[in-house]
Amino acid sequence: MAKPVLTILTGNREVTGLDTLRQLADVRLAADADELAAALPGTEIVYLWNYFADGLQQGWERADALNWVHLPAAGVDRLLFPELAASNVTVTNARGIFDAAMAEYALAGILYFAKNFPQARLNQAERRWQHFGTSNLAGTRALVAGTGSIGRATARLLRAVGIETDGLGRTARDGDADFGAVHASADFAAVAGNYDWVVLVAPLTEATRGMLNADVLAAMKSSAVLVNMGRGELMVQCALEGMLRDGRIRGAVLDVTSPEPLPQSSPLWGLENVLITPHLSGDSRSHLPAMAAQFEANLRAYLAGEPLENVVDKQLGFVAAPAGR
Template sequence: MTDTKPTVVILHDGTYPLAMLGINDIAHVRYATEDELPQALPGADVLFVWHFLSEAVAEAWPAATDLRWIHVASAGVDRLLFDELRHSGVVVTNSRGIFDRPMAEYVLATVLAFAKDLHTSIRLQDGKHWQHRETERIEGTAALVVGTGPIGRAIAAQLSAAGMSVSGAGRLARADDPDFGDVHASDDLHGVLGTFDYVILAAPLTEQTRGLIDATALARFKPTARLINVGRGSLVVQEDLVEALTAGRIAGAALDVFDIEPLPETSPLWDMSNVLISPHMSGDTIGWTEDLITLFTTNLRRYLHGNDPANVVDKQRGYVSGSEST
């Protein structure tokens, strides 16, 4: 009998969930760390990049002699894409859909934390200090979500349900969007930043979005505005953000992603009372790893039946076609 099982390489960081073993039922599986990847790739049909922070695929690329499809266990693919892959016939898919609602809930939580000054309450509680304060309402405040893909839309739904006025910023301007109402063109971003109380970054990292929020952009913010970044660290010029926060040109920032991760202990962001820091976890809720594996396994079954996989990434733009992000 002819063996029709594909060979799948799983790039991991030394550990992976037991649920991963279920892939063995439908494929020949090779598990590889970054160092082992060049030896594992020859003859493989599929690469599952479980270690989505890795950049090892580019170095191992010459060994990918038979590769037809790469799936990434993340929504962003900026760490994966390189010129040889972009110009190859290898299909790239991502894990769109897994993180939308959890990340939206994280954004709403940080908005509420700022408005209700919860971070200050925690600090005061640590010192057993009773200090009455007045807080803010979020109803009627204005939020701009930069990135109008599925994650951005989920964020818009959560903030709108909480009574906020939400607009979007995307690659193309348009009116009457079902989730955002008005969508501003990214090229016009500087002209509208000053009208929002919260600016939320949920865009993919591309050449067009790298350094999107720099000193010039931050100078356009309201001094009472907060920046929330759940996209990629490099969407923001971190040194410019530190300067703006120190000078009081913006009121605060909630940051889940950074240029360098983990954030170095020497970063001044750690010591700023108006900054909320989380370690790249806004989409990671209980059960998320199993969801990622289920998504890949479902896609692998489609592949086995000769169907196109879901969540195909436009390798030139850097995100899934049909879900405009910026």
């Protein structure tokens, strides 16, 4: 049987596990959008190794044999252009790969504020040994918006250190395995005031865009801290800026912004109660090999005619949860 044509969008990043992929498929390498478009005729599988790169939509007309697109990322919002969403092409993502790192990132952000390290930095810059207030995690409450694999891993970690953790999902439900309660996203403003920590890891869809809006922000405790690991577009960023500047919420840890990179002119850079990282919360020492191994396993399943793992529901915009979750 002929090997399928697999086109890899490298974005000039070294592709982990390339030798193995060459054994399994007829590999074409595309450094950028133009090369991807040129490689699409006859391509059966597209592997967006550099998941920050674009190009598939531009070349869509030439995708005459495409069956499957794999994006080794958690969020597929940038990928799901209308033609792809309407097509029969299967889309898979890297569900699971980033869970542990992102859960740890959320906890790091929470502890950074609980132990008031921002104040420690300010005092240290002035060589000032002066007592300041800190707090404990025990008895505090977190709300995790997003009940997919990352949200679940986050909830498990936060609960392991004594934080009472609820979820925010499409529909309210009790009896969840990982969350105390799950509230409906529609009730975000109604419940936000009950939490010390609000963590955003929801997929970006038309239902979640701007979910952290002025009403939600106004409802939050003035002592509350936001951690956004999902997408900048989940927040009404200008409203957040105002609340942070005025001290109406305690602080924010932002791994994602809108746009990215965050422009130098953004006032967020200058706020002492904001910590910004450049979309790296899913990183770990092992995420590249893990991403490569996950795709290779799916490619072997594809070649064997078996079902693929982590198939994205292109209408929902994410991998639908297994039954019972």
